[in-house]
Amino acid sequence: MIVKTIKGSFYNPRRDYASSCDYEEEDEMISGKQRHTLTNLIYEKIGDKDERERWLNQLEDMTSVDAEDAIFDFLSARWR
Numbered sequence: 001m002i003v004k005t006i007k008g009s010f011y012n013p014r015r016d017y018a019s020s021c022d023y024e025e026e027d028e029m030i031s032g033k034q035r036h037t038l039t040n041l042i043y044e045k046i047g048d049k050d051e052r053e054r055w056l057n058q059l060e061d062m063t064s065v066d067a068e069d070a071i072f073d074f075l076s077a078r079w080r
Contacts, residue, residue, distance in 0.1 A: 027063060034067040035059055041074040
């Protein structure tokens, strides 16, 4: 697997992404580490109980790519 890193700044943190040659990983389900990180971010960033539950229920069906995007969105302050 080839991993590239986008150089970050204060407003845009670093982000790793796999090369387009790595198709198999896109269908992998969320990893335990991603699930743990997302769960912590959901409790930290989402105050509304219904919205929080909706996010927590989605974790089971997320792929690793979806989880990576969600983590990046939470960490890059795109969430309100």
